[in-house]
Amino acid sequence: MSLLLKNLKIVNHDKILENTNILIEKSHIKAVTGESPEAKEIIDLSGFYAVPGLIDMHVHFRDPGLEYKEDIFSGSKAAVAGGVTTCLPMANTKPVNDNSAITKYMIDKSKQCGLIDLYPVGAITKGMKGEELTEMGDMLEAGAIAFSDDGLPVMNSEVMRRALEYIKTFDSFIISHSEDKHLAGKGVIHDGKVATITGLKGIPAEAEEIMIIRDILLAKLTKSRIHIAHVSTRGSLKLIKWAKEEGINVTCEAAPHHFTFDENSLLEYNTNYKMNPPLREPEDVKAIIDGLKSGLIDTIATDHAPHHIDEKFVEFDLAAFGITGLQTLIPLTLKLVKENKLTWQDFVRLTSYTPSKILNLSDRGEIKEGKLADITIIDPVYTYIFDEKTNKSKSVNNPLFGKELTGIAKLTIKNGKIVHKI
Amino acid sequence: MAYVRKDLVGLKDLSKDEILFILDQAEKFKEINQRDVKKVPTLKGKTIVNLFFEPSTRTRTSFEIAGKRLSADTINFTSSSSSTTKGETLIDTVKNIESMNSDIFVVRHAFSGSVKFIAENTKAAVVNAGDGTNEHPTQALLDLLTIKEHKKKLEGLNVAIIGDITHSRVARSNIWAMKKIGINIKLFGPKTMLPKETAPFDSYIAKNLEDAVEDCDVIMMLRIQKERMSSVLLPSDREYAKFFGLNKNKLKKAKKDAIIMHPGPINRGVELSSELADCTQSVILDQVENGVAARMAVLYILSNNI
Numbered sequence: 196m197s198l199l200l201k202n203l204k205i206v207n208h209d210k211i212l213e214n215t216n217i218l219i220e221k222s223h224i225k226a227v228t229g230e231s232p233e234a235k236e237i238i239d240l241s242g243f244y245a246v247p248g249l250i251d252m253h254v255h256f257r258d259p260g261l262e263y264k265e266d267i268f269s270g271s272k273a274a275v276a277g278g279v280t281t282c283l284p285m286a287n288t289k290p291v292n293d294n295s296a297i298t299k300y301m302i303d304k305s306k307q308c309g310l311i312d313l314y315p316v317g318a319i320t321k322g323m324k325g326e327e328l329t330e331m332g333d334m335l336e337a338g339a340i341a342f343s344d345d346g347l348p349v350m351n352s353e354v355m356r357r358a359l360e361y362i363k364t365f366d367s368f369i370i371s372h373s374e375d376k377h378l379a380g381k382g383v384i385h386d387g388k389v390a391t392i393t394g395l396k397g398i399p400a401e402a403e404e405i406m407i408i409r410d411i412l413l414a415k416l417t418k419s420r421i422h423i424a425h426v427s428t429r430g431s432l433k434l435i436k437w438a439k440e441e442g443i444n445v446t447c448e449a450a451p452h453h454f455t456f457d458e459n460s461l462l463e464y465n466t467n468y469k470m471n472p473p474l475r476e477p478e479d480v481k482a483i484i485d486g487l488k489s490g491l492i493d494t495i496a497t498d499h500a501p502h503h504i505d506e507k508f509v510e511f512d513l514a515a516f517g518i519t520g521l522q523t524l525i526p527l528t529l530k531l532v533k534e535n536k537l538t539w540q541d542f543v544r545l546t547s548y549t550p551s552k553i554l555n556l557s558d559r560g561e562i563k564e565g566k567l568a569d570i571t572i573i574d575p576v577y578t579y580i581f582d583e584k585t586n587k588s589k590s591v592n593n594p595l596f597g598k599e600l601t602g603i604a605k606l607t608i609k610n611g612k613i614v615h616k617i
Numbered sequence: 618m619a620y621v622r623k624d625l626v627g628l629k630d631l632s633k634d635e636i637l638f639i640l641d642q643a644e645k646f647k648e649i650n651q652r653d654v655k656k657v658p659t660l661k662g663k664t665i666v667n668l669f670f671e672p673s674t675r676t677r678t679s680f681e682i683a684g685k686r687l688s689a690d691t692i693n694f695t696s697s698s699s700s701t702t703k704g705e706t707l708i709d710t711v712k713n714i715e716s717m718n719s720d721i722f723v724v725r726h727a728f729s730g731s732v733k734f735i736a737e738n739t740k741a742a743v744v745n746a747g748d749g750t751n752e753h754p755t756q757a758l759l760d761l762l763t764i765k766e767h768k769k770k771l772e773g774l775n776v777a778i779i780g781d782i783t784h785s786r787v788a789r790s791n792i793w794a795m796k797k798i799g800i801n802i803k804l805f806g807p808k809t810m811l812p813k814e815t816a817p818f819d820s821y822i823a824k825n826l827e828d829a830v831e832d833c834d835v836i837m838m839l840r841i842q843k844e845r846m847s848s849v850l851l852p853s854d855r856e857y858a859k860f861f862g863l864n865k866n867k868l869k870k871a872k873k874d875a876i877i878m879h880p881g882p883i884n885r886g887v888e889l890s891s892e893l894a895d896c897t898q899s900v901i902l903d904q905v906e907n908g909v910a911a912r913m914a915v916l917y918i919l920s921n922n923i
């Protein structure tokens with residue numbers, strides 16, 4: 196079984212090859228070449244871009260327990276439709292992914308589905324209660340890759356310290372959902388001008404920043420590894436910059452919604468813009484884009500958080516936090532490329548190359564001979580409506596739903612197999 | 618000039634002309650309220666539902682009287698704001714009552730933005746009777762009516778709004794309207810009760826109570842919610858009275874003919890001393906009276922647009 200993808204612009208983190216072909220044999224890349232070797236199947240893709248299959252370090256697939264929002268099958272379909280071939284589902288399922296049985300369930304179901312690689316994020320604490328450590332070693336053996344109580348912060352610093360220490364034994368790392376619960380209080384949007392105007396309760400930027408600096412300092416104390424999830428403020432970035440300069444082992448991610456929208460989107464009380472961390476100020480958006488460019492921000496992760504329409508079509512204070520993201524990842528990131536804020540190489544660095552390094556997945560993240568044939572073919576100018584037909588998630592909680600998008604995964608290849616095409 | 622909107626959700630989005638148009642209409646109804654027979658047949662056959670998802674007797678009664686004086690059928694529906702105790706979504710509740718041919722909903726709700734949410738999802742005209750900490754437009758309209766009655770003008774006046782600004786829908790509605798009309802505003806309260814970002818209010822933030830009332834034509838004291846006492850926002854009502862309450866001595870800084878306002882109910886001895894609440898400069902009962910005229914005006918104007 197061999198497949199030849201022809202006449203592509205191949206983008207890796209370090210360079211672009213024009214008019215090049217990719218020969219895939221079985222699950223791996225056999226050759227990246229200007230020549231046209233023989234193959235069983237040949238697809239001409241003139242004018243399109245090939246990037247390494249996207250790696251999303253932060254999704255919520257709601258499976259087990261909340262399958263009315265999403266499940267591993269629908270989540271995986273949304274992933275490949277968005278060009279994503281590797282996902283890290285968070286542990287806030289029902290029950291919580293705090294033991295190897297749940298981890299194994301997720302991986303087995305994903306294998307059954309067969310569209311993407313799923314590397315579950317296990318909970319740091321049992322039941323995500325912030326008190327006792329989970330059996331992290333056992334979960335790693337079952338296929339987990341990192342640990343986080345995402346959705347809830349680990350408020351107790353002693354617990355976080357011990358988690359960071361314990362995980363070192365297994366050479367894994369902790370992902371921090373940085374939020375001081377007391378300071379965030381009952382806030383529902385950013386504590387800024389729009390909170391003043393709308394009368395909606397604010398979550399100050401400092402609720403995030405206080406926990407980021409705490410976790411950075413705990414990583415310093417323990418000489419362990421911390422990854423900061425969904426960074427949303429310019430202050431957070433200053434703290435992370437300092438930590439990196441100090442040589443503390445910290446990486447971080449930003450979500451597309453945080454570099455696309457700001458608090459002004461909340462003026463009309465549209466619950467599809469309600470998320471945690473909240474949309475911040477225009478200056479924060481700018482700082483995030485600068486951080487993506489400079490490399491201060493290591494990766495783009497969607498924080499794909501599907502919710503049923505009944506959980507969004509309610510009073511703003513009662514609406515669930517979260518936005519879907521898998522299928523808007525490419526169009527929103529490409530927008531930055533089109534505005535010359537990022538290059539195509541930056542796109543690849545942020546969406547696959549650096550994630551593969553952080554996750555120690557040396558078989559992917561590059562289009563190179565010998566690597567897994569996880570390849571996403573992008574049509575950057577294709578314009579379409581993000582509607583019921585395009586949307587593969589079970590949920591539609593995204594303010595861009597029903598709107599026009601430009602840029603799409605035309606073809607997604609996972610382990611040499613075409614798993615999505617338009 | 619006219620008012621062509623389906624609803625009155627807030628004063629933030631209205632133009633100066635729209636606000637003045639409602640006030641003009643309210644002045645006409647005020648005249649009717651002074652007659653022996655106070656009832657007019659204007660809204661005969663119309664159904665007004667007071668949809669209150671948060672307890673309130675004063676505002677609801679005021680709207681009820683306003684509706685009755687216009688000969689509308691007024692019905693009261695009381696529920697809870699929390700979806701868990703209600704067991705039905707907000708919009709389902711609204712659609713149910715809408716099906717019984719309601720023309721106007723007067724809505725009070727504990728969450729900011731929820732009256733707008735209802736207005737967008739019903740054919741009925743919607744009047745905001747207070748949504749969370751967002752707006753209470755008819756309160757601001759009655760306040761403006763009262764100020765105009767006593768000061769014979771609005772533009773150029775100096776107004777102090779004092780108290781829990783962050784959590785006050787009365788303050789927000791007044792601020793938006795007054796800025797449009799050209800009234801100078803000073804805001805004062807404990808820093809725990811002022812928003813982090815005060816720039817959108819485009820108002821002077823006073824340093825202390827004396828600074829706030831100095832040279833003012835109008836002093837509007839906000840009600841301090843009892844549940845906010847002895848919390849992280851305020852140490853005690855004793856301390857509140859001392860630094861943020863208005864008394865005779867502090868009033869001296871204001872203009873001689875300054876009027877004192879309060880949306881009620883008053884916590885005597887906390888935000889306002891008893892002697893001031895009952896003094897000749899207090900227009901608190903005029904506010905209550907004007908509330909009926911202002912609400913009649915709003916109901917009448919909206920019913921014309923149905």
Ligand SMILES: [Zn+2]
Nearest residue numbers: 345346372424
């Ligand atoms: Zn999170």
